[in-house]
Amino acid sequence: MHAIELETGVSSELQAVALRFLGDRIAAREPEGIGLARWSENNRPVTPAAVTRIDDFPALQLFDDPVQSQVAAFGLAEAAGMLRPYALRLKTEAGRITEVEEIVSTACQGHFADAPRLLKPDVLYAAPVPAHRAADREQLQAVADSYWTALQESDGSLARFAYRCDRYDNGKKITNNLSILLSEDAAVHTPASCLNATRPARPVARNRRYPVLDTRLGVAVSFVLVDFHPAPSLNRPDCGTFYMAALFKITDGEIRSLDEIREIIPLGSQQSW
Structure with missing residues (x-):
């Protein structure tokens, strides 16, 4: 597993929950208690068994909001040898994930995409x-x-x-x-x-x-x-x-x-x- 580097550091329980979730995604494990959560990928409802297989998160930034019990990640996912722009939203209740919203983009290069540039998140x-x-x-x-x-x-x-x-x-x-x-x-x-x-x-x-x-x-x-x-x-x-x-x-x-x-x-x- 790649050591996920976070520009903002891990400074909250919400970010720790997100890191565990991301680690489980890389390990192809079903996150603890995730069966009770709603999960979508690219706006489609999915089950843990049907999501895109992710091998690594080479670069990510995490941002959280304790008032709303939500945390978001922006950066890159590596899937099938390709760097893909990635965004995540998690909502939690009592420390358990209740909502998972992911964008695993297929637009990696072109007029409006240059995925490798996301390897160096803006500080x-x-x-x-x-x-x-x-x-x-x-x-x-x-x-x-x-x-x-x-x-x-x-x-x-x-x-x-x-x-x-x-x-x-x-x-x-x-x-x-x-x-x-x-x-x-x-x-x-x-x-x-x-x-x-x-x-x-x-x-x-x-x-x-x-x-x-x-x-x-x-x-x-x-x-x-x-x-x-x-x-x-x-x-x-x-x-x-x-x-x-x-x-x-x-x-x-x-x-x-x-x-x-x-x-x-x-x-x-x-x-x-």
């Missing part, structure tokens, strides 16, 4: 925010939610982006990236312009959830389904429902950085949670 997310620049739980959720509202309206001005903000999808840097300038997009995107460019796809951001709100780290974790409709003017095949876990770093009431782990599923898929 920014693990850095505490000074008290005078921090937000409370309600503010963290409102700032993160401004992103989904801006996406749904295809209006980047509605999101609260910091001057230094960048966006990453499945490890790929989407903003301020020369390779995207040289692609069919022919643009050097900002976080706001990425949202503006989605208008032809008429996105709908639904089932917005915020299982982790960490005021000390300025971190909000969100899970969401976003419907992107076919848009011939975009000349792109990636329409469908984007099932996403998003990791927001929030300082001074603004989004300082944003990482998304996502899998494209059939358009209009019903939510499992």
Whole structure:
């Protein structure tokens, strides 16, 4: 078993529960008491016997929320020799896991994916925010939610982006990236312009959830389904429902950085949670 390295360290019972779960995933063991839990993978209900076999977690970050008894992980899973973007949400009651939500993405390389980049998690997310620049739980959720509202309206001005903000999808840097300038997009995107460019796809951001709100780290974790409709003017095949876990770093009431782990599923898929 690979020694799972966590940028945030193991500082809570919730993170310890998550580490045990991840260790059992690598060992192909059924986690203790998991038979009582709801479990989904890529938005499909599954049983422990039917999940993707994972051999390792080469890089992960964990974030927890004792108020909601939930913990989330972002990073990489190794399955069948392939590095795959990975996100996890666990909910517990009395120390037992009651909900398991996983994204084991098949989008590893391409215009919106570069899985090996996730081998070095951004230490920014693990850095505490000074008290005078921090937000409370309600503010963290409102700032993160401004992103989904801006996406749904295809209006980047509605999101609260910091001057230094960048966006990453499945490890790929989407903003301020020369390779995207040289692609069919022919643009050097900002976080706001990425949202503006989605208008032809008429996105709908639904089932917005915020299982982790960490005021000390300025971190909000969100899970969401976003419907992107076919848009011939975009000349792109990636329409469908984007099932996403998003990791927001929030300082001074603004989004300082944003990482998304996502899998494209059939358009209009019903939510499992």
